[in-house]
Every structure is written in structure tokens, then in C-alpha cells.
Amino acid sequence: MTLERTDRGPLGRAEMAAVVARDIPSGSYVNLGIGQPTLVADHLPEGSGVVLHTENGMLHMGPAATGGPDDPIDPDLTNAGKVPVTELPGASYFHHADSFAMMRGGHLDVCVLGAFQVAAGGDLANWHTGAPDAIPAVGGAMDLAIGAKQVLVMMSLFAKDGSPKLVEACTYPLTGAGCVDRVYTDLATFRVGTGPDGRGVEVLETWGTTYDELAARLDVPLVRA
Amino acid sequence: MTLERTDRGPLGRAEMAAVVARDIPSGSYVNLGIGQPTLVADHLPEGSGVVLHTENGMLHMGPAATGGPDDPIDPDLTNAGKVPVTELPGASYFHHADSFAMMRGGHLDVCVLGAFQVAAGGDLANWHTGAPDAIPAVGGAMDLAIGAKQVLVMMSLFAKDGSPKLVEACTYPLTGAGCVDRVYTDLATFRVGTGPDGRGVEVLETWGTTYDELAARLDVPLVRA
Amino acid sequence: MSATTFHETHDEAVAGVEDGSTVLIGGFGMAGMPVDLVDALIRQGASDLVVVSNNAGNGDTGLAALLAAGRVRRMVCSFPRQSDSWVFDGLYRSGRIELEVVPQGTLAERMRAAGAGIGAFFCPTAVGTPLAEGKETREIEGRTYVLEHPIRGDYALIGAHVADAMGNLVYRKTARNFGPVMAAAARTTIAQVSRVVPVGGLDPEHVVTPGIYVDRVVAAPGSGPAAGDLQQQEQA
Amino acid sequence: MSATTFHETHDEAVAGVEDGSTVLIGGFGMAGMPVDLVDALIRQGASDLVVVSNNAGNGDTGLAALLAAGRVRRMVCSFPRQSDSWVFDGLYRSGRIELEVVPQGTLAERMRAAGAGIGAFFCPTAVGTPLAEGKETREIEGRTYVLEHPIRGDYALIGAHVADAMGNLVYRKTARNFGPVMAAAARTTIAQVSRVVPVGGLDPEHVVTPGIYVDRVVAAPGSGPAAGDLQQQEQA
Numbered sequence: 001m002t003l004e005r006t007d008r009g010p011l012g013r014a015e016m017a018a019v020v021a022r023d024i025p026s027g028s029y030v031n032l033g034i035g036q037p038t039l040v041a042d043h044l045p046e047g048s049g050v051v052l053h054t055e056n057g058m059l060h061m062g063p064a065a066t067g068g069p070d071d072p073i074d075p076d077l078t079n080a081g082k083v084p085v086t087e088l089p090g091a092s093y094f095h096h097a098d099s100f101a102m103m104r105g106g107h108l109d110v111c112v113l114g115a116f117q118v119a120a121g122g123d124l125a126n127w128h129t130g131a132p133d134a135i136p137a138v139g140g141a142m143d144l145a146i147g148a149k150q151v152l153v154m155m156s157l158f159a160k161d162g163s164p165k166l167v168e169a170c171t172y173p174l175t176g177a178g179c180v181d182r183v184y185t186d187l188a189t190f191r192v193g194t195g196p197d198g199r200g201v202e203v204l205e206t207w208g209t210t211y212d213e214l215a216a217r218l219d220v221p222l223v224r225a
Numbered sequence: 226m227t228l229e230r231t232d233r234g235p236l237g238r239a240e241m242a243a244v245v246a247r248d249i250p251s252g253s254y255v256n257l258g259i260g261q262p263t264l265v266a267d268h269l270p271e272g273s274g275v276v277l278h279t280e281n282g283m284l285h286m287g288p289a290a291t292g293g294p295d296d297p298i299d300p301d302l303t304n305a306g307k308v309p310v311t312e313l314p315g316a317s318y319f320h321h322a323d324s325f326a327m328m329r330g331g332h333l334d335v336c337v338l339g340a341f342q343v344a345a346g347g348d349l350a351n352w353h354t355g356a357p358d359a360i361p362a363v364g365g366a367m368d369l370a371i372g373a374k375q376v377l378v379m380m381s382l383f384a385k386d387g388s389p390k391l392v393e394a395c396t397y398p399l400t401g402a403g404c405v406d407r408v409y410t411d412l413a414t415f416r417v418g419t420g421p422d423g424r425g426v427e428v429l430e431t432w433g434t435t436y437d438e439l440a441a442r443l444d445v446p447l448v449r450a
Numbered sequence: 451m452s453a454t455t456f457h458e459t460h461d462e463a464v465a466g467v468e469d470g471s472t473v474l475i476g477g478f479g480m481a482g483m484p485v486d487l488v489d490a491l492i493r494q495g496a497s498d499l500v501v502v503s504n505n506a507g508n509g510d511t512g513l514a515a516l517l518a519a520g521r522v523r524r525m526v527c528s529f530p531r532q533s534d535s536w537v538f539d540g541l542y543r544s545g546r547i548e549l550e551v552v553p554q555g556t557l558a559e560r561m562r563a564a565g566a567g568i569g570a571f572f573c574p575t576a577v578g579t580p581l582a583e584g585k586e587t588r589e590i591e592g593r594t595y596v597l598e599h600p601i602r603g604d605y606a607l608i609g610a611h612v613a614d615a616m617g618n619l620v621y622r623k624t625a626r627n628f629g630p631v632m633a634a635a636a637r638t639t640i641a642q643v644s645r646v647v648p649v650g651g652l653d654p655e656h657v658v659t660p661g662i663y664v665d666r667v668v669a670a671p672g673s674g675p676a677a678g679d680l681q682q683q684e685q686a
Numbered sequence: 687m688s689a690t691t692f693h694e695t696h697d698e699a700v701a702g703v704e705d706g707s708t709v710l711i712g713g714f715g716m717a718g719m720p721v722d723l724v725d726a727l728i729r730q731g732a733s734d735l736v737v738v739s740n741n742a743g744n745g746d747t748g749l750a751a752l753l754a755a756g757r758v759r760r761m762v763c764s765f766p767r768q769s770d771s772w773v774f775d776g777l778y779r780s781g782r783i784e785l786e787v788v789p790q791g792t793l794a795e796r797m798r799a800a801g802a803g804i805g806a807f808f809c810p811t812a813v814g815t816p817l818a819e820g821k822e823t824r825e826i827e828g829r830t831y832v833l834e835h836p837i838r839g840d841y842a843l844i845g846a847h848v849a850d851a852m853g854n855l856v857y858r859k860t861a862r863n864f865g866p867v868m869a870a871a872a873r874t875t876i877a878q879v880s881r882v883v884p885v886g887g888l889d890p891e892h893v894v895t896p897g898i899y900v901d902r903v904v905a906a907p908g909s910g911p912a913a914g915d916l917q918q919q920e921q922a
Contacts, residue, residue, distance in 0.1 A: 027453035029662050049453055051616075051662070055790065056714045056860045059660050060616070075717060076861035082715035082768075089650035090616035092657035093859055095866040095894070096714075096740075097798040100791025104567030104811060105634060107662050128816070135778055136787045137767035142812045143791035147567060177814030252689035254898050274689055276852075276898070280554065281478045281624045284896050285852070300480060301625035307479035307532075314886035315852035317893035318623055320630040320658070321478075321504075322562040325555025329575060329803030330870060332898050353580070360542055361551045362531035367576050368555035372803060402578030559802070566795070569824070569831035572805035588805070590835070595805035599826070620891070655856065656892050 002203045002211050002224040009208040010186040018043040020154055020184050028109040034081040037112035037154050054079045055140040057099045062086035103147035111148035115155045117170045120201045120220040122180040122193035125172035145176030157185035164218050227428045227436050227449040234433040235411040243268040245379055245409050253334040259306040262337035262379050279304045280365040282324045287311035328372035336373035340380045342395045345426045345445040347405040347418035350397035370401030382410035389443050454617025454664050460490035463640050463668040467496040467605055474632040475503040476608035482625035484609040484642045485512045497521045506530035506538035528554035558631050564600035565634025573598045603636030613643045614652045617661030633663040640666045690853025690900050696726035699876050699904040703732040703841055710868040711739040712844035718861035720845040720878045721748045733757045742766035742774035764790035794867050800836035801870025809834045842872030849879045850888045853897030869899040876902040
């Protein structure tokens with residue numbers, strides 16, 4: 001049953017990260033994409049046993065390095081965003097072909113990615129705006145999109161110009177087709193790619209709005225969970 | 226020019242191994258097949274810098290372990306024939322996919338294999354007699370045959386029934402097509418796959434016989450080197 | 451979720467293997483062969499198995515005993531015929547087991563492809579030989595290749611040297627062989643190890659099989675999680 | 687023959703790179719980037735290069751300086767656009783450099799295929815996206831894959847941590863990244879390292895790139911073959 005939380009406003013960024021963290025099963029192997037998804041790490045409970053993967057060849061990555069005496073900046077130890085990070089006990093290092101074999105081979109339980117658009121059928125667009133003067137840069141986004149067992153997207157539900165980012169069909173170039181499982185936004189959490197045709201969208205919970213209000217603002221085939 | 230050594234008889238096994246060893250450039254990375262080719266290791270000169278690869282995941286394999294106090298038998302350290310061996314300083318271990326990537330990827334300079342038959346064009350047959358009741362077993366022979374930069378074969382020139390093993394076309398099932406470079410036998414050393422059609426055989430040197438005697442006994446298009 | 455579990459007995463570690471499963475069994479000859487796990491699999495009773503392993507058993511123990519017990523429908527390997535492979539030889543000659551012979555490197559690469567999410571690959575090995583018969587070939591930049599498909603395991607049984615409490619593994623010398631490849635190619639990977647050390651007991655630079663690939667670990671009888679001279683353990 | 691050679695200077699190590707070569711350059715951002723070798727390559731003067739690297743240069747040094755010097759005809763990478771990639775951005779926008787964008791894992795796997803003798807492989811990444819346009823696709827067991835071909839290098843320039851006198855390499859932490867893959871994918875691999883230790887100075891179990899893949903080694907200025915506390919060197 002769709003949970004409508006109208007006793008509060010939409011989620012802030014940190015709150016969205018906390019909701020995503022809540023839904024990651026303990027003991028999961030997880031990759032957090034560059035940008036907003038990185039915040040999810042701060043909300044994983046102590047003892048969750050979640051192991052973070054970074055595409056540049058490491059399992060059990062720790063928090064960002066602060067540069068303090070116990071926590072020096074090491075230029076040889078960074079995350080996918082090239083930010084200096086730390087190593088947790090039980091970590092391992094491996095080269096790039098092995099790291100992406102791990103991703104492509106379906107061994108990661110969860111990845112969390114940002115998005116420009118997600119389609120009702122689970123298509124993801126997060127690498128290219130399609131603008132003719134934009135320099136294309138994909139990194140590891142396509143590998144993660146098709147590789148992780150569960151692909152979670154974290155984004156604002158509407159763009160700055162008010163247009164919805166959860167759409168019937170992506171207008172931006174795709175990162176992956178039919179790959180997204182859930183979409184976490186400031187206004188609601190959705191399961192995409194549901195129903196007999198795989199193009200339905202379930203509203204799991206709302207924040208500061210109602211199912212009916214969302215249905216009025218979105219042009220996708222919503223159903224209540 | 227073909228060297229005809231008629232002042233002596235055919236080569237013995239150890240002598241054949243010594244001739245092969247003579248032709249392996251110093252500093253080469255080399256894989257020696259199971260059986261007779263293993264003997265080549267005993268004839269590599271001190272300081273040759275030749276590094277032996279074993280398909281089961283090691284570079285710089287040392288001689289067979291003797292079981293002495295300084296040289297214990299270690300069941301976790303064997304060669305491709307499952308014989309306990311030793312490790313030389315500067316060795317490295319790797320898993321099977323990496324070991325065969327090294328072979329298939331053309332990184333080994335030389336491999337030495339035994340053979341049932343070699344064809345004038347360089348086809349190799351060394352894994353299966355084609356007998357209907359034989360249990361087929363190929364191991365790493367096909368990978369070596371197509372992978373090493375130079376494939377050397379070491380065999381007697383005639384089978385026990387007197388039939389030549391260097392032939393116009395193999396009658397036994399192939400291990401690899403057009404892959405052999407040189408054939409070292411008790412009676413002569415040959416370069417195969419030469420000439421404009423790639424089906425010529427050069428006689429490089431003979432042992433206890435002459436070029437003309439060989440030409441009379443073999444049904445392949447011989448030429449003098 | 452995916453966290454590695456640690457087991458007291460080999461029997462517990464192989465619980466649940468279903469009839470008809472594809473089981474990848476590590477080892478090259480006896481080096482790296484998970485003998486105790488195979489013995490436990492015999493006791494567990496699963497049958498109609500497809501077994502993928504480099505060889506087809508030695509002597510009368512381990513994989514040979516599994517074959518002798520009639521549990522294996524089909525053997526996929528590179529080199530079944532050995533001086534002491536009489537169990538397999540007898541089954542094969544009497545038509546009681548199927549055999550797929552795969553070149554050793556192609557066997558390793560097909561499992562590597564399964565673990566790495568590769569759908570198929572063009573391989574130069576075996577072109578023009580009976581082992582490529584019936585397979586699609588293609589010429590690429592002047593060389594002929596044969597199309598090979600992944601080999602996935604329902605289970606992998608492997609032998610390793612030391613595990614830490616995250617399931618990270620290191621191996622010893624040429625006993626490493628198929629272990630890392632099979633661990634990534636199977637849905638459920640079960641490792642028997644000499645010793646389990648606490649988290650932090652293996653240097654992250656030296657881990658060969660990360661714990662993400664390891665589902666169940668069982669230490670040899672009498673060993674178990676223990677601190678101690680880890681450097682020595684890792685290199686012993 | 688294939689034995690690794692050791693060089694006093696980075697200039698000596700990059701001697702002979704021909705105009706028009708394909709050069710694989712390691713590193714992920716600055717981690718593992720062989721900056722001194724790239725600087726030497728600029729002095730060496732080879733031009734019309736195809737460069738394969740994850741990024742397209744940062745700031746004004748290293749790869750960015752090579753680009754700024756007009757030596758690169760074509761850039762193959764996964765992520766050219768960074769906050770400090772102004773050199774590449776300028777060249778690209780003014781049409782003075784070609785760009786092939788490859789998903790990061792496909793980039794690594796295409797080089798891995800080159801080193802492993804694989805002719806081509808069916809990859810699930812990028813299916814249905816612009817990066818798969820014009821490429822052959824195939825459905826295998828219900829999933830669609832795109833056919834990808836190897837990327838071979840004439841040269842690889844990589845950064846590693848310690849080499850022994852056989853050319854065996856170990857790396858440090860996430861600076862390992864593309865190094866081992868590129869070393870195997872290039873005809874001539876040139877490694878810059880922090881230190882060279884004698885034969886026997888690296889544990890055979892810990893070698894990441896065997897010397898067979900390493901043609902030339904140069905140590906950072908002031909370092910060179912030396913004994914010492916190898917364990918510490920290896921883990922430093």
C-alpha cells in the first residue's frame with residue numbers, strides 16, 4: 001500500500017540519501033555513483049556490513065580522507081570521483097578489467113546512480129544531455145547500469161524548469177535500457193518496469209504530496225503499491 | 226646451407242633436447258610440453274636467462290623437486306605433468322585464465338611440443354590418435370599450439386612401424402593448423418611451412434644421414450636450407 | 451545478503467546442492483583439489499550432476515569417488531585420461547558418462563566469461579580441429595576464430611589457502627589454478643581453506659579472490675578463526 | 687630477447703616511439719598516471735598519436751601537456767570531460783582532435799581481450815545506447831549483446847610501485863587500475879616505478895604483473911636497484 005506522508009514536506013538531499021540507505025540490505029556489496037549517491041554512505045547504520053565497491057579497483061572503501069594525522073591524503077587511494085578516500089579492514093584491490101568484470105558479471109547487489117531521466121520501463125539517461133556542443137563522457141555508468149543486481153536511481157523528481165524527470169520515454173541519450181529497479185526522489189519513491197508490459201510505475205511512498213497529486217503532474221502510467 | 230652430419234649416428238633423446246636448447250634465444254619465455262620436451266630444461270646453459278612457464282599458473286619454474294631437505298616435495302607446486310617442481314627467485318603465480326591469456330595472447334616466445342605427426346604446412350597432430358576407443362584428452366596443447374610466437378616440435382622422425390611422422394597431410398586429428406615453425410627429430414631438423422605456398426619443408430641439418438637419403442624416405446616437398 | 455558464511459563441517463558447507471546442478475570443481479590434478487568438499491558432496495547425495503573440472507579424477511578418492519558413486523551425468527574437462535583415471539575410463543568406455551573435452555585455456559576462459567558477464571567470445575584455439583566442429587567461426591583481421599560460450603556453475607567447490615572473515619581468499623603456489631576463475635563463475639561458491647584469520651589478517655594488496663565471490667567457507671578440521679602471525683600465515 | 691631492460695632516464699625509456707603509434711597511458715585521474723614518462727614522450731617528439739587512457743588529461747601537465755603540444759590525433763577514453771580538462775575541451779571544440787568514447791569497463795575489457803588473444807567478444811554494456819550504434823548485436827540466451835573488438839597498443843606507459851630485476855611489478859592501492867591490463871595489451875610496455883629491487887625481492891604470490899609483460903623499466907630519479915626491507919617496500 002502506498003504510504004502518503006503528508007505530515008511533512010519533500011525530502012532534502014540528506015534525507016533522500018537516508019531513505020536509500022534504509023533500503024539497502026545489510027551485508028550487500030554496493031557501488032555508489034559519483035555525486036549525490038555518494039551521500040548514501042553517511043547513512044548506512046553502524047554494523048550494516050555493507051561493503052562499498054569503487055570502479056577504480058577496490059572493495060571495502062572507507063569514508064573520504066580528511067588529511068588528519070590518522071587519516072592522511074594518499075594520492076594512490078581515491079574513489080571514482082578522484083576524491084581521496086580511506087581503506088577499511090578486509091579491503092581488497094584489483095585491476096580495472098577485474099573491477100568491471102565484477103560489475104558486468106552481476107556480482108554487485110546494488111548500485112545507486114544519479115539521473116537526468118528515468119523512463120517508466122526502467123530506461124536510464126544519465127550521461128549525456130544530447131546537447132550538440134556537449135563533450136560526451138560516460139565513465140562507468142553504462143557498466144553499472146547493466147551490471148548490478150539492483151539499480152537504484154536517486155534524483156529530484158522535477159528538473160529546474162519544472163519538467164518531470166520520470167517520463168514515458170527518455171528524450172536524452174540512454175545509459176541503459178530497462179535497467180532501473182527503483183527511483184528515489186524528493187517527492188516519492190517509485191518501482192519502475194512493473195506490470196504485465198514492464199512499463200508500469202508503482203508509487204511506494206510519497207513525501208509532502210499525495211499519490212493523486214503526483215498522478216496529476218506525471219505523464220507515466222502510475223499505480224498504487 | 227643444409228648441414229649434413231654423416232660422421233655420427235642419429236641423435237639420442239638427450240641430444241635432441243640439447244639441440245632444441247641450443248636454438249632457444251637467451252632471455253626467452255618458454256613453455257616445455259609434457260614428456261620429451263621437458264628434457265630441454267636440463268640443457269639450457271647456466272645464465273641463459275630463459276624463463277620457464279607452466280600452464281598451471283607460474284613463471285620461472287625450477288627443476289623437479291628431489292625431496293631432499295633443501296628441496297622438499299610440495300603438493301601445491303607442480304608442473305603441467307603434475308610432477309612436483311621448484312620455484313626460482315623472481316617467479317610469479319597467477320590463475321588459469323591469466324595463464325592461458327598469456328599463452329593465447331602470444332606472449333610466450335617459444336613452446337616445445339611432442340607430436341604424432343607434423344604436416345609440411347605446419348599442421349600439428351599430438352593429442353588424439355583417432356582410434357575409436359581412445360579417450361580424447363587435449364589439456365593445454367591446442368592453446369600452446371596457436372599461442373606461442375615460435376612452436377617447436379620434438380619427435381622421432383619415424384614411427385615404430387617405420388612410417389614417417391613428417392607428412393604431406395596429417396591423418397590424425399589436428400591440434401592446430403599451420404602452427405609449427407620447426408621440427409627437431411633424431412635424423413634432422415626441419416623448418417616447415419616455408420615457400421610461396423607455405424607448404425615447403427627446409428632441411429636445416431641432418432644427423433647420421435644425408436639430405437638425399439631423407440628425400441628418398443619422406444613424401445614431403447623438401448628443399449635444402 | 452551476500453555476506454560469506456563460515457561453517458564448522460564440510461557437510462554443512464555443501465548442504466542444499468540440488469540434483470542436476472552444474473558443479474565446478476577446482477584443482478589441477480590434486481593441487482587445489484577441494485577433496486574434503488567433494489567427499490562431503492558424495493555424502494550429501496546430489497546426483498545427475500554436470501561436473502566441470504580440469505581432470506576427471508585420480509585414483510579412487512575425491513572426484514573419482516564421486517564418479518564411482520554414479521552421481522555425475524556429464525563431465526566437462528580438458529584432460530580426462532591420466533595414468534590413474536581408471537574410474538572415469540571405465541564409466542566412459544561402458545557409456546555411463548557423457549564427456550565434453552574442452553581445450554584447457556578455453557575451459558578457463560569460458561568460466562572467466564561467465565563471471566565477467568561476457569555473452570560469448572571469438573577464440574583462436576582449436577580452429578581447424580575436431581573440437582571446433584559444428585561451432586561458428588569468423589575471420590577477424592586475417593585470423594580465424596571460433597565462437598565460445600560461457601560455462602556457468604550452480605556451485606563451485608574450490609580449495610584455497612587462507613580466508614579472512616570477509617571471505618577474501620589467498621592461495622598457495624600452483625594450487626591457485628582454477629580457484630579464482632571458478633569462484634566468479636558460480637552462483638554459490640564454497641571454499642575449503644587451511645585457516646581462517648580475522649578481518650585485517652590479509653593484506654588488501656595480496657587478496658586474490660575478493661570475498662564478494664565467496665559464499666561459504668569451511669576450514670580444515672581443527673583449524674578456525676584465530677589471530678597470530680598473519681604475515682607468516684599468508685606466506686606459509 | 688624478451689628480457690626486461692632497465693633505464694636510467696625516462697627519456698631513454700621512451701626512445702623509439704614512432705609517429706602514428708597507439709599509446710596506452712595508465713592511470714585513473716592522477717593515480718597510476720606515469721607523468722614522468724608522458725613528459726619524456728613530449729620531449730621525444732612522436733606525433734600523430736592515438737592515445738588510449740581513461741581520462742583526457744588534467745590541468746596543464748602530463749597527458750594534458752601532450753595534448754596541448756598537438757601530438758595526439760585521436761583520443762580513446764571513457765571520461766574526457768572533467769573540471770580541469772580544459773586542454774582537451776579546447777582541442778575538441780575546435781575540431782583539432784578526434785574522440786572515441788568507450789564505456790569504462792568495455793575499454794578495460796577490449797584491452798584485456800588484446801592481451802589475451804581474444805578476437806572479439808559480445809558485451810552487454812551500452813546495448814540500446816548511442817555508443818552501440820553501428821555495432822553488431824546478438825541475442826544470446828534472451829539477453830542482447832554488442833560485439834566489441836580488442837584495443838592493442840604499440841606502446842603502454844604505466845605507473846607501478848615496485849619492480850624487481852625480472853620486471854615483475856606490484857602496484858599501490860587504486861593506482862593499480864589500468865596498469866596490468868595495458869601491460870598485456872601493448873607490444874612494448876614501459877613502466878615507471880618508485881623503486882627497483884633485486885630478484886627475489888617480490889614474493890611470487892604477490893606479483894601483479896609478471897615480467898613477461900614488461901619491456902622497459904625506469905625508476906624515479908634518485909632510486910634504483912637496492913636491497914633493504916623488501917616486505918616494507920612491497921607494502922609501503
